[in-house]
Amino acid sequence: MLNRIDLRGGARDPRRLLPRAQLDVSVAVERIRPLVEAVREHGYPAIREASERFDGVSPERLRVPVETIRAAEDELDPQVRAALLESITRARKVHADQRRTDHTTTVVPGGTVTERWVPVDRVGLYVPGGLAMYPSTVVMNVVPAQAAGVRSLVVVSPPQKDNDGLPDRRVLAACALLGVDEVYAVGGAQAVAMLAYGAGADPAGDERCEPVDMITGPGNIWVTAAKRLLRGVVGIDAEAGPTEIAILADDTADPAHVAADLISQAEHDPLAASVLVTPSTALADAVDAELARQAPAAKHAERIGTALRGEQSGVVLVDDLEAGLRVVDAYAAEHLEIQTENAREWALRVRNAGAVFVGAWSPVSLGDYCAGSNHVLPTGGCARHSSGLSVQSFLRGVHLVEYTQEALRDVAPHVVTLATVEDLPAHGQAVSVRFPEGGAS
Ligand SMILES: NC(=O)c1ccc[n+]([C@@H]2O[C@H](COP(=O)([O-])OP(=O)(O)OC[C@H]3O[C@@H](n4cnc5c(N)ncnc54)[C@H](O)[C@@H]3O)[C@@H](O)[C@H]2O)c1
Numbered sequence: 001m002l003n004r005i006d007l008r009g010g011a012r013d014p015r016r017l018l019p020r021a022q023l024d025v026s027v028a029v030e031r032i033r034p035l036v037e038a039v040r041e042h043g044y045p046a047i048r049e050a051s052e053r054f055d056g057v058s059p060e061r062l063r064v065p066v067e068t069i070r071a072a073e074d075e076l077d078p079q080v081r082a083a084l085l086e087s088i089t090r091a092r093k094v095h096a097d098q099r100r101t102d103h104t105t106t107v108v109p110g111g112t113v114t115e116r117w118v119p120v121d122r123v124g125l126y127v128p129g130g131l132a133m134y135p136s137t138v139v140m141n142v143v144p145a146q147a148a149g150v151r152s153l154v155v156v157s158p159p160q161k162d163n164d165g166l167p168d169r170r171v172l173a174a175c176a177l178l179g180v181d182e183v184y185a186v187g188g189a190q191a192v193a194m195l196a197y198g199a200g201a202d203p204a205g206d207e208r209c210e211p212v213d214m215i216t217g218p219g220n221i222w223v224t225a226a227k228r229l230l231r232g233v234v235g236i237d238a239e240a241g242p243t244e245i246a247i248l249a250d251d252t253a254d255p256a257h258v259a260a261d262l263i264s265q266a267e268h269d270p271l272a273a274s275v276l277v278t279p280s281t282a283l284a285d286a287v288d289a290e291l292a293r294q295a296p297a298a299k300h301a302e303r304i305g306t307a308l309r310g311e312q313s314g315v316v317l318v319d320d321l322e323a324g325l326r327v328v329d330a331y332a333a334e335h336l337e338i339q340t341e342n343a344r345e346w347a348l349r350v351r352n353a354g355a356v357f358v359g360a361w362s363p364v365s366l367g368d369y370c371a372g373s374n375h376v377l378p379t380g381g382c383a384r385h386s387s388g389l390s391v392q393s394f395l396r397g398v399h400l401v402e403y404t405q406e407a408l409r410d411v412a413p414h415v416v417t418l419a420t421v422e423d424l425p426a427h428g429q430a431v432s433v434r435f436p437e438g439g440a441s
């Protein structure tokens with residue numbers, strides 16, 4: 001069922017040979033550029049037009065009334081409430097430990113640098129809602145932002161035809177559980193553009209959305225493309241686009257579990273990627289047989305089948321686990337499962353992955369909801385340079401530089417020398433002028 005890529009015999013450039021979708025983010029950026037421009041120029045009317053076109057519904061007012069958010073919590077199924085609260089509690093535990101403390105370094109007597117961690121002021125959190133609904137993503141966005149101390153949080157999520165053009169009810173309830181009361185019914189690239197540029201007074205009323213300083217959260221390829229396009233106008237977290245799972249497995253792995261995990265992430269999107277890397281042809285054959293058995297019976301069989309058959313998915317055959325490790329490092333998956341003997345030892349050697357799931361009892365689905373870890377993770381190879389969402393994503397390190405007169409006098413000749421080397425003498429002069437008696441050059 002899965003495409004086979006045979007890297008046995010020492011293929012030299014695994015990164016080029018590994019499966020990845022052709023419709024990549026750079027192509028999508030050009031397609032959404034006019035829409036983003038229209039939102040910047042026209043605000044609400046352009047957003048409405050895009051919602052009508054892509055979501056088939058455009059609510060009269062984009063901002064969800066606070067009473068509607070609260071009512072969604074009141075109406076929440078008790079079992080769903082309990083599960084969300086468990087997810088919030090576990091996520092809060094892990095994220096509380098991520099908070100960095102300010103630190104002062106005494107560089108020389110009288111000369112200190114203090115690093116202060118200052119939260120971003122206003123943040124826009126994207127919660128997807130196209131093919132699936134994501135109350136869990138409210139948790140994964142909001143918990144780290146709150147732990148960082150962000151003062152102003154706004155959630156955007158696509159309008160739903162079956163909820164009067166409001167975002168999904170469970171998404172609204174999760175917002176209420178976390179105390180978020182600024183929510184807009186808008187999704188896709190238009191939501192990202194609205195957050196970045198703000199949207200002025202709505203002709204239909206008096207609402208307005210103030211621009212944010214940073215946008216975080218996952219989404220489909222259009223959302224990811226808009227984040228890439230608007231990076232710089234606003235800060236963004238890593239690109240967290242269509243989901244990916246890679247599994248490094250040997251003969252000890254259970255093919256039924258491996259197949260179920262590959263299917264679980266293929267369920268997100270026809271563009272999702274499911275990749276098995278193994279030295280065992282016996283396992284590859286058994287997983288294929290399991291996929292053929294399990295995938296057609298899944299609720300979302302159609303998009304699962306599209307994702308599994310797509311060029312972005314496949315089985316990569318390698319000589320041994322050492323070669324497999326090089327392959328998964330080159331691939332840099334959003335999620336990497338290690339289902340091998342001594343899984344932890346292999347996991348600790350992984351350099352590039354959004355998150356690593358170790359052994360038979362830590363499937364990606366656990367991390368999606370209730371492990372305590374964050375599920376907003378870098379895709380498309382971005383795990384080579386970026387991390388998943390964390391408290392740190394919402395903090396900026398600001399240096400406080402404090403030198404006494406004596407400490408500045410001591411180092412002044414070095415500053416003047418470096419300024420002269422760079423032919424920026426005014427820099428040196430800004431120090432020398434403070435010591436007219438000399439000694440600064
Ligand atoms: N990497 C991560 O951390 C992570 C986490 C959760 C989900 N995901 C991914 O998020 C995605 C969720 O996708 P989804 O579709 O369910 O919800 P979504 O909210 O991301 O996308 C739906 C929105 O896309 C917009 N849209 C559709 N076609 C468009 C077009 N041609 N141009 C501009 N906008 C368009 C619609 O307006 C709609 O509001 C999946 O790909 C899933 O794999 C990733």
Ligand SMILES: N[C@H](CO)Cc1c[nH]c[nH+]1
Nearest residue numbers: 134136137243244368375
């Ligand atoms: N697997 C997704 C991250 O790529 C997160 C998620 C949310 N709900 C289910 N799964």
Ligand SMILES: [Zn+2]
Nearest residue numbers: 264265268368
């Ligand atoms: Zn998932």
